[in-house]
Amino acid sequence: MVTSTYTVGSLGETPVERSNYLGNYFTQDVYNFSTSGTNSINLSLHNITVGDDADLKLYQDVNSDGSLDSSDTLILSSSRGSNLDDAINYVGSAGSYLAVVDKYLVSDNDGLNYELDLSATPQFPYYTSAPNLLPKEIELGTISTSNQTGSLGDNNTVDTYFFSVSSIDSLELNASLTGLTGDADIRLIQDNNGNQIVDSDEILAYSRLGSSSSESLNYGVNSGDYFVQVYQYSGSTDYNLSITTSSTLLLNQLSQNLIA
Numbered sequence: 001m002v003t004s005t006y007t008v009g010s011l012g013e014t015p016v017e018r019s020n021y022l023g024n025y026f027t028q029d030v031y032n033f034s035t036s037g038t039n040s041i042n043l044s045l046h047n048i049t050v051g052d053d054a055d056l057k058l059y060q061d062v063n064s065d066g067s068l069d070s071s072d073t074l075i076l077s078s079s080r081g082s083n084l085d086d087a088i089n090y091v092g093s094a095g096s097y098l099a100v101v102d103k104y105l106v107s108d109n110d111g112l113n114y115e116l117d118l119s120a121t122p123q124f125p126y127y128t129s130a131p132n133l134l135p136k137e138i139e140l141g142t143i144s145t146s147n148q149t150g151s152l153g154d155n156n157t158v159d160t161y162f163f164s165v166s167s168i169d170s171l172e173l174n175a176s177l178t179g180l181t182g183d184a185d186i187r188l189i190q191d192n193n194g195n196q197i198v199d200s201d202e203i204l205a206y207s208r209l210g211s212s213s214s215e216s217l218n219y220g221v222n223s224g225d226y227f228v229q230v231y232q233y234s235g236s237t238d239y240n241l242s243i244t245t246s247s248t249l250l251l252n253q254l255s256q257n258l259i260a
Protein backbone atom coordinates (compact mmCIF):
# COMPACT_ATOMS: atom_id res chain seq x y z
CA MET A 1 0.00 0.00 0.00
CA VAL A 2 1.66 3.19 -1.25
CA THR A 3 0.34 6.69 -0.59
CA SER A 4 0.98 9.61 -2.96
CA THR A 5 0.63 13.13 -1.56
CA TYR A 6 -0.24 16.21 -3.64
CA THR A 7 -0.29 19.88 -2.68
CA VAL A 8 -3.40 21.84 -3.63
CA GLY A 9 -2.57 24.93 -1.53
CA SER A 10 -5.10 27.57 -0.56
CA LEU A 11 -8.58 26.42 -1.60
CA GLY A 12 -11.25 28.96 -2.58
CA GLU A 13 -14.45 29.15 -4.60
CA THR A 14 -12.83 28.36 -7.95
CA PRO A 15 -12.87 24.56 -8.24
CA VAL A 16 -9.57 22.72 -8.43
CA GLU A 17 -9.80 19.71 -10.76
CA ARG A 18 -7.41 16.81 -10.49
CA SER A 19 -7.29 13.64 -12.61
CA ASN A 20 -5.36 10.72 -11.23
CA TYR A 21 -5.18 6.96 -10.98
CA LEU A 22 -4.91 4.23 -8.37
CA GLY A 23 -4.06 0.55 -8.64
CA ASN A 24 -3.06 -2.39 -6.52
CA TYR A 25 0.32 -0.75 -5.80
CA PHE A 26 -0.60 2.95 -5.55
CA THR A 27 -3.66 2.57 -3.34
CA GLN A 28 -4.11 6.02 -1.77
CA ASP A 29 -3.90 9.66 -2.90
CA VAL A 30 -3.78 12.50 -0.38
CA TYR A 31 -4.50 16.12 -1.41
CA ASN A 32 -3.55 18.74 1.17
CA PHE A 33 -5.18 22.17 1.20
CA SER A 34 -5.92 25.07 3.50
CA THR A 35 -8.93 27.35 3.86
CA SER A 36 -9.45 30.82 5.31
CA GLY A 37 -12.72 31.81 6.97
CA THR A 38 -15.63 29.43 7.37
CA ASN A 39 -16.53 27.56 4.21
CA SER A 40 -18.51 24.71 2.86
CA ILE A 41 -15.64 22.41 1.90
CA ASN A 42 -16.81 20.59 -1.21
CA LEU A 43 -15.26 17.38 -2.55
CA SER A 44 -16.55 15.50 -5.59
CA LEU A 45 -15.06 12.18 -6.70
CA HIS A 46 -16.37 11.26 -10.14
CA ASN A 47 -15.53 9.66 -13.48
CA ILE A 48 -14.32 6.56 -11.67
CA THR A 49 -13.52 3.82 -14.18
CA VAL A 50 -16.43 1.45 -14.82
CA GLY A 51 -15.97 -1.73 -12.80
CA ASP A 52 -13.79 -0.02 -10.15
CA ASP A 53 -14.57 1.63 -6.82
CA ALA A 54 -12.71 4.43 -5.04
CA ASP A 55 -13.83 6.12 -1.82
CA LEU A 56 -13.42 9.59 -0.36
CA LYS A 57 -12.46 10.92 3.08
CA LEU A 58 -11.91 14.36 4.60
CA TYR A 59 -9.41 14.73 7.43
CA GLN A 60 -8.35 17.66 9.57
CA ASP A 61 -4.58 17.91 9.16
CA VAL A 62 -4.12 18.44 12.89
CA ASN A 63 -0.33 18.84 12.80
CA SER A 64 -0.49 20.87 9.54
CA ASP A 65 2.34 18.90 7.95
CA GLY A 66 0.48 18.26 4.68
CA SER A 67 0.52 14.49 5.02
CA LEU A 68 -1.80 11.90 6.52
CA ASP A 69 -0.56 10.50 9.80
CA SER A 70 -1.92 9.14 13.05
CA SER A 71 -2.38 12.58 14.63
CA ASP A 72 -4.89 13.65 11.96
CA THR A 73 -8.62 13.25 12.58
CA LEU A 74 -11.23 11.86 10.21
CA ILE A 75 -14.10 14.31 9.70
CA LEU A 76 -16.32 12.59 7.13
CA SER A 77 -16.21 9.76 4.62
CA SER A 78 -18.20 8.79 1.54
CA SER A 79 -18.09 5.14 0.42
CA ARG A 80 -20.72 4.53 -2.23
CA GLY A 81 -20.50 1.27 -4.16
CA SER A 82 -19.21 0.46 -7.65
CA ASN A 83 -18.14 3.54 -9.62
CA LEU A 84 -20.87 5.82 -8.26
CA ASP A 85 -19.74 9.36 -7.41
CA ASP A 86 -18.64 10.04 -3.84
CA ALA A 87 -19.14 13.49 -2.30
CA ILE A 88 -18.46 15.42 0.90
CA ASN A 89 -19.81 18.90 1.74
CA TYR A 90 -18.78 20.03 5.20
CA VAL A 91 -18.83 23.39 7.00
CA GLY A 92 -15.30 23.83 8.31
CA SER A 93 -13.46 26.75 9.90
CA ALA A 94 -10.13 28.06 8.60
CA GLY A 95 -7.46 25.40 8.76
CA SER A 96 -5.48 22.64 7.14
CA TYR A 97 -7.30 19.68 5.59
CA LEU A 98 -6.61 16.50 3.67
CA ALA A 99 -8.85 15.03 0.96
CA VAL A 100 -8.07 11.33 0.69
CA VAL A 101 -9.00 9.04 -2.21
CA ASP A 102 -8.69 5.33 -1.38
CA LYS A 103 -8.76 2.38 -3.74
CA TYR A 104 -11.59 0.08 -2.74
CA LEU A 105 -11.71 -2.20 -5.77
CA VAL A 106 -9.62 -2.35 -8.93
CA SER A 107 -11.13 -4.91 -11.28
CA ASP A 108 -8.31 -5.31 -13.80
CA ASN A 109 -4.67 -4.48 -14.52
CA ASP A 110 -5.57 -1.19 -16.20
CA GLY A 111 -5.97 0.45 -12.79
CA LEU A 112 -8.59 2.92 -11.63
CA ASN A 113 -8.87 6.41 -13.08
CA TYR A 114 -10.81 9.17 -11.36
CA GLU A 115 -11.36 12.88 -11.15
CA LEU A 116 -11.43 14.76 -7.86
CA ASP A 117 -12.82 18.30 -7.69
CA LEU A 118 -12.34 20.49 -4.63
CA SER A 119 -13.76 23.90 -3.70
CA ALA A 120 -14.42 26.00 -0.60
CA THR A 121 -17.50 28.22 -0.81
CA PRO A 122 -17.86 30.91 1.90
CA GLN A 123 -20.59 29.96 4.35
CA PHE A 124 -20.28 32.30 7.33
CA PRO A 125 -21.17 34.87 8.61
CA TYR A 126 -23.31 34.90 5.47
CA TYR A 127 -23.31 32.66 2.48
CA THR A 128 -22.26 34.18 -0.84
CA SER A 129 -22.73 31.25 -3.17
CA ALA A 130 -23.94 27.66 -3.17
CA PRO A 131 -21.57 24.70 -3.43
CA ASN A 132 -20.43 24.64 -7.06
CA LEU A 133 -19.58 20.97 -7.66
CA LEU A 134 -21.98 18.49 -9.27
CA PRO A 135 -21.39 14.96 -8.03
CA LYS A 136 -24.25 12.69 -9.15
CA GLU A 137 -25.18 12.01 -5.52
CA ILE A 138 -28.76 10.91 -6.07
CA GLU A 139 -29.52 9.59 -9.55
CA LEU A 140 -33.24 9.60 -10.31
CA GLY A 141 -33.06 8.26 -13.87
CA THR A 142 -35.61 9.45 -16.42
CA ILE A 143 -38.49 11.04 -14.57
CA SER A 144 -41.80 12.71 -15.15
CA THR A 145 -42.43 13.02 -11.40
CA SER A 146 -40.24 12.33 -8.39
CA ASN A 147 -40.70 12.86 -4.65
CA GLN A 148 -37.64 12.72 -2.41
CA THR A 149 -36.81 13.40 1.23
CA GLY A 150 -33.49 14.45 2.70
CA SER A 151 -31.77 16.53 5.32
CA LEU A 152 -29.13 19.25 5.33
CA GLY A 153 -26.76 20.52 7.99
CA ASP A 154 -23.14 21.43 8.61
CA ASN A 155 -22.05 17.85 7.78
CA ASN A 156 -24.03 17.84 4.52
CA THR A 157 -24.52 21.32 3.08
CA VAL A 158 -26.01 20.20 -0.24
CA ASP A 159 -27.78 17.31 -1.91
CA THR A 160 -27.28 17.08 -5.66
CA TYR A 161 -29.92 15.26 -7.71
CA PHE A 162 -29.26 14.12 -11.27
CA PHE A 163 -32.08 13.21 -13.64
CA SER A 164 -33.18 13.14 -17.24
CA VAL A 165 -36.38 14.23 -18.91
CA SER A 166 -37.54 12.76 -22.18
CA SER A 167 -40.31 14.18 -24.31
CA ILE A 168 -41.02 15.14 -27.91
CA ASP A 169 -42.66 18.32 -26.58
CA SER A 170 -41.19 21.01 -24.39
CA LEU A 171 -42.02 20.52 -20.76
CA GLU A 172 -42.66 22.77 -17.82
CA LEU A 173 -40.52 21.59 -14.93
CA ASN A 174 -41.50 22.47 -11.38
CA ALA A 175 -39.26 21.78 -8.41
CA SER A 176 -40.54 22.52 -4.93
CA LEU A 177 -39.00 22.26 -1.51
CA THR A 178 -41.30 21.95 1.50
CA GLY A 179 -41.26 20.85 5.13
CA LEU A 180 -38.33 23.10 6.03
CA THR A 181 -37.38 23.97 9.61
CA GLY A 182 -34.19 25.85 8.63
CA ASP A 183 -33.31 27.96 5.60
CA ALA A 184 -32.55 25.90 2.51
CA ASP A 185 -32.62 26.94 -1.13
CA ILE A 186 -32.92 25.21 -4.48
CA ARG A 187 -31.60 25.65 -8.00
CA LEU A 188 -31.87 23.95 -11.40
CA ILE A 189 -28.69 23.43 -13.41
CA GLN A 190 -27.79 22.10 -16.84
CA ASP A 191 -24.15 21.04 -17.05
CA ASN A 192 -23.65 22.03 -20.70
CA ASN A 193 -19.93 21.25 -20.83
CA GLY A 194 -20.25 18.01 -18.83
CA ASN A 195 -17.49 18.85 -16.33
CA GLN A 196 -19.70 18.30 -13.23
CA ILE A 197 -18.96 21.86 -12.13
CA VAL A 198 -21.50 24.71 -12.00
CA ASP A 199 -20.24 27.22 -14.57
CA SER A 200 -21.67 30.73 -14.64
CA ASP A 201 -24.07 30.20 -17.56
CA GLU A 202 -25.43 26.86 -16.34
CA ILE A 203 -27.87 27.98 -13.63
CA LEU A 204 -31.31 27.87 -15.25
CA ALA A 205 -33.49 28.86 -12.29
CA TYR A 206 -33.39 29.23 -8.53
CA SER A 207 -35.56 29.91 -5.52
CA ARG A 208 -34.04 31.35 -2.36
CA LEU A 209 -36.55 32.79 0.06
CA GLY A 210 -35.74 33.57 3.70
CA SER A 211 -36.14 31.59 6.91
CA SER A 212 -38.07 28.33 6.55
CA SER A 213 -40.24 29.43 3.62
CA SER A 214 -41.00 26.73 1.06
CA GLU A 215 -39.21 27.15 -2.25
CA SER A 216 -40.56 26.63 -5.76
CA LEU A 217 -39.16 27.15 -9.25
CA ASN A 218 -40.52 26.65 -12.76
CA TYR A 219 -38.56 26.37 -15.97
CA GLY A 220 -39.31 25.25 -19.53
CA VAL A 221 -37.11 22.29 -20.43
CA ASN A 222 -36.52 19.98 -23.37
CA SER A 223 -35.25 16.39 -23.38
CA GLY A 224 -31.91 16.28 -21.60
CA ASP A 225 -30.01 15.84 -18.36
CA TYR A 226 -30.46 18.17 -15.40
CA PHE A 227 -29.23 18.69 -11.86
CA VAL A 228 -31.20 20.04 -8.92
CA GLN A 229 -29.21 21.21 -5.93
CA VAL A 230 -30.90 21.53 -2.53
CA TYR A 231 -28.52 23.49 -0.33
CA GLN A 232 -28.13 24.97 3.12
CA TYR A 233 -28.41 28.68 3.65
CA SER A 234 -28.41 28.46 7.44
CA GLY A 235 -29.27 25.91 10.08
CA SER A 236 -30.18 22.26 9.75
CA THR A 237 -33.39 21.00 8.22
CA ASP A 238 -35.18 18.02 6.78
CA TYR A 239 -36.90 18.61 3.46
CA ASN A 240 -39.29 17.19 0.90
CA LEU A 241 -38.30 17.71 -2.71
CA SER A 242 -40.89 17.30 -5.44
CA ILE A 243 -39.95 17.48 -9.12
CA THR A 244 -42.75 17.34 -11.68
CA THR A 245 -42.90 17.88 -15.41
CA SER A 246 -45.93 18.63 -17.49
CA SER A 247 -46.41 19.11 -21.20
CA THR A 248 -46.62 22.78 -22.13
CA LEU A 249 -48.32 21.76 -25.40
CA LEU A 250 -51.06 20.00 -23.45
CA LEU A 251 -51.39 22.97 -21.10
CA ASN A 252 -51.67 25.33 -24.08
CA GLN A 253 -54.33 23.13 -25.70
CA LEU A 254 -56.27 22.95 -22.45
CA SER A 255 -56.21 26.72 -22.01
CA GLN A 256 -57.19 27.24 -25.67
CA ASN A 257 -60.08 24.82 -25.25
CA LEU A 258 -61.19 26.70 -22.15
CA ILE A 259 -61.03 30.00 -24.07
CA ALA A 260 -62.91 28.50 -27.05
Ligand SMILES: [Ca+2]
Binds near residue numbers: 062063064067
Ligand atom coordinates in the same frame (compact mmCIF):
# COMPACT_ATOMS: atom_id res chain seq x y z
CA1 LIG B 1 -0.84 15.40 9.18
Ligand SMILES: [Ca+2]
Binds near residue numbers: 053056078085086104
Ligand atom coordinates in the same frame (compact mmCIF):
# COMPACT_ATOMS: atom_id res chain seq x y z
CA1 LIG C 1 -17.04 4.58 -3.82
Ligand SMILES: [Ca+2]
Binds near residue numbers: 191195197199
Ligand atom coordinates in the same frame (compact mmCIF):
# COMPACT_ATOMS: atom_id res chain seq x y z
CA1 LIG D 1 -20.27 22.70 -16.10
Ligand SMILES: [Ca+2]
Binds near residue numbers: 183185
Ligand atom coordinates in the same frame (compact mmCIF):
# COMPACT_ATOMS: atom_id res chain seq x y z
CA1 LIG E 1 -34.62 29.47 1.64
